[in-house]
Amino acid sequence: MPGYLIAGTVLAVITTLALAWKWQLGVLRAGVFILALSMVTALVLSAADQLAHFTFVTGTLAMWGITVLAAVACLLAMFYRDPERAAPDRDDVIVSPADGRVIYVRPVPPGEVPVASKRGRAASLRELRGTSLCDTGATAIGISMNLLDVHVNRAPVAGRVQLSERMHGTFGSLRNPEMVGSNERVTTVIEAGDLQVAIVQIASRLVRRIVSFVSEGDELRLGQRIGAIRFGSQVDLLVPAGTRITLAVQTGDRLVAGRTIVGVVAGEPAATGAFPRADGAAVASAARRDG
Template identity: 40%
Template sequence: MAGEIYDNQGRGDAAWSWPPIHPEGRKFGLIAVAVSLFFLSPWIDIEIIGWPLLLLSLGVFAFFRDPERVVPQAENAIVAPADGLVSLITEVEPPEEMVADDGSGNPGLSPGPVTRISIFMSVFDVHINRAPVAGTIRRLVYIPGKFMNADLDKASEENERQHILIERGDGVAIAFTQIAGLVARRIVPFVKPGDTVAKGQRVGLIRFGSRVDVYLPAGTDPKVLIGQSVIAGETVLAELGTQGLIEGISQ
């Protein structure tokens, strides 16, 4: 019927609803609620601690929210793997772990400078990370490290991090890195080498503030700007093989 509004699953009138909480976060939220209720109980009754903890438990649930996303299906689109702010766009050498022969027989990235887009996630952003392209997980490399501010450039080389390499069906490889931050203390993968993923599929999360770096293939320029907010699984960071830097004005 003309004029009707449908949600992205065709279920009738669109309406706001609280996004579901990812199972990984439910236990933390329930623990926070239990502790707050303990301090608010009649036999303890320490409200000065209980009420702030109860508010904190709501924040924990909000941190692990997992909203649905509408993923662009253009074949050459590379979508953002994380919600957050584009904090850096720079030319760098790809991570050594994504270039060197890992003995699996699967090729890594080619050596030579590539464009890296860094997305900083504050504690207020959704922290579920998604695949920037469809393909097969060829490498998943965890590296222990420091927990300095993830907004710093050197965090890419010194912080705890996890590299993920996805090979598309046409052989093009896209790498991105989950980086723990000042507060983040755990990188949780949902995939393993050999898994096939769809574009925008959930591949992991980083607990409590962090950053994700995306390494664009040679000959591909970004379609986002520093300071731009992006949405995981929805915002197009770049289109494979498309060059020509964009310009914008903050408004």
């Protein structure tokens, strides 16, 4: 094997592993992927060498550049994907608004303004003042997204958009907990009968655009696309507190937007028998399988 193939592979691995660590993509997963990709690149360059006659320098640069560009192209293809998803065929559930991992599940006491948190730092969601989530208490579920997650967000319940508000701010890295409070965010409140559910999309350093597909007064279906948040970031879901809702997720769970059941609402009959009513443990097990 020509020396430039080895040198280019080493440079590509170093480059991509540094980016994988920085963007929280999983170093081991990224390492296996880039090694497999570099093997394909090596075959292409070996065939092209008969015409290009690479030197050590040009071959190394070609091996490194093509491998890294191919990896970035694969990453962008995964990032911009928007698969069709069927929501659960029932009307007594709350589904996840985002792909990602649950980083906290915590109560919001009645009368307090809900907050979004990152590594112990809290940011007041003042736009939720006057909602039932602020008046009677809520449960906040933080969902951390990375670059490999689908970034289209979906309606956690069927209902009417009561509030859609953009809070302008900065675009700092969410690795810095202080950025939770100063970064741009979009908050959407959906009324489902006598329940209110809020989705908070929070920007990060790589996020330069939070897109909202809905406006106040819109009627939404369960699992309908409501917006997109570019590159890795955080989405918070706030649901009413109380015994009426049985939560089905816990910290560390992987969620799938529009599919994973986050909670079951008591007193609302299921639309069909396809998803039989279950206790909290059973629903949690099903949610983890979906995620």
